[in-house]
Amino acid sequence: MSEESDVDPVDASGADEPAVNISGGEGGGGPEATFDPGAADTRAERIVDRLGALYWQKTYGGQDAFTCLVRTILSQNTSDVASQPAHDALIERYGPDDASSGRGAASTDSNAAADLATALAEADRDAIAETISSAGLYNQKSRMIQEAAEWIRSEFDTAADFDAYVKASDPGTVREELLSVHGVGPKTADCVLLFAGGREGVFPVDTHVHRIGRRLGIAPADADHEGVREALETAIPGAKCGFGHTAMIQFGREYCTARKPACLDGPEACPLADQCDRIGVDLVEETVVDPADAD
Incomplete structure (x- = not known):
């Protein structure tokens, strides 16, 4: 069911992450979220409030569901630095015709040109792999993307119909449907939702x-x-989960990295020092282990 991995994106790509999280920020969709940091009921909520103030406080939604699915598949086991160009190249080659941008689908069929799922389902898989080669694991990902496109054509007819289904149907049902698709694991399904x-x-x-x-x-x-x-x-109000997710990713890139969290340089180096149990981090010995392996 899932092709996702626990590999750290930086380790997998060998490249630094970008300064901003491409999946969030201004491009995340939706209006600005509002909240009162002083009214948090749990420590997890207080942490998310702190991160929301540090980074961004947006609600999410509004992206096209199939494009989002493709973007998330491309991001598996790699960094945004590598996956974003692959996504842009894929849309450039197979996206709907747009006279103003010069983009167009590879297929000459007008219906395929109007729907990304149709274009990718009918495309040559080797050509898809070549197009997304910067994302790594491109043969595997080209298969996932094409099979997802074929699934959408079979179950929903078009990418637009799939998008309407994601936005209007019960989220638990949507999640189960997505998890049935080869290459779609929990994180990918949740990103689409x-x-x-x-x-x-x-x-x-x-x-x-x-x-x-x-x-x-x-x-x-x-x-x-x-x-x-x-x-x-369970611990974080639903309206705060979106920016909590993107802000926590950014915090992990800038401060709480896998091998050298900022707290090793002293509590003042981390904006969450007073809220953190530092499970697996020994400030005296200056060692870091996975929390599951901590004493």
Whole structure:
């Protein structure tokens, strides 16, 4: 079912992450979220409020569901630095005709040119792999993307119909449907629900969120990705899950990295020092282990 991995994106790509999280910020969709940091009911909510003030405070939704699905598949096991150009190249080659931008689908069929799912389902898989080669694992990802496109054509007819389904249907049902698709794991399904569906209470867990939730002590130290997701979605109000997800990713890139969290340079180096249990981090010995391996 899932082709997702716990590999740290920086380790997988060898490149630094960008200064901003491409999946969030101004491009995340939706209006600005409002909240009162002084009214948090749980430590997890206080942490998200702090992160929201540090980075961004947006609600999410409004992205096209199939495009979001493709973008998230491309991001698996790699960094935004590598996956974003692959996504742009794919849309440039197979996206709907747009006379103003010069973009057009590879197929000459007018229906295929009007629908990304149709264009990708009918495309040569080797050509898709070549187009997304910067994202890594391009043969595997080209298969996932094409099979997802074929699934959408079979089940929903068009990408637009799939988008309407994601936005209007029960989120639990949508999640189950997405998880039935080869290459779609929990994080990918949750990203589609969040960024395309705009569903409150969805907190996708990637390798950064998995590490930080357990290191902070707001999720069990031995929790798997689903366990961290359940802990965060239980403790954090639904309206704050979207920006909590993107801001926690950015915090993991800038401060709470896997090998050298900022707290090793002293509590003043981390904006969450007073809220963190530092599970797996020994400030005296200056060592870091996975929270599940901590004493």
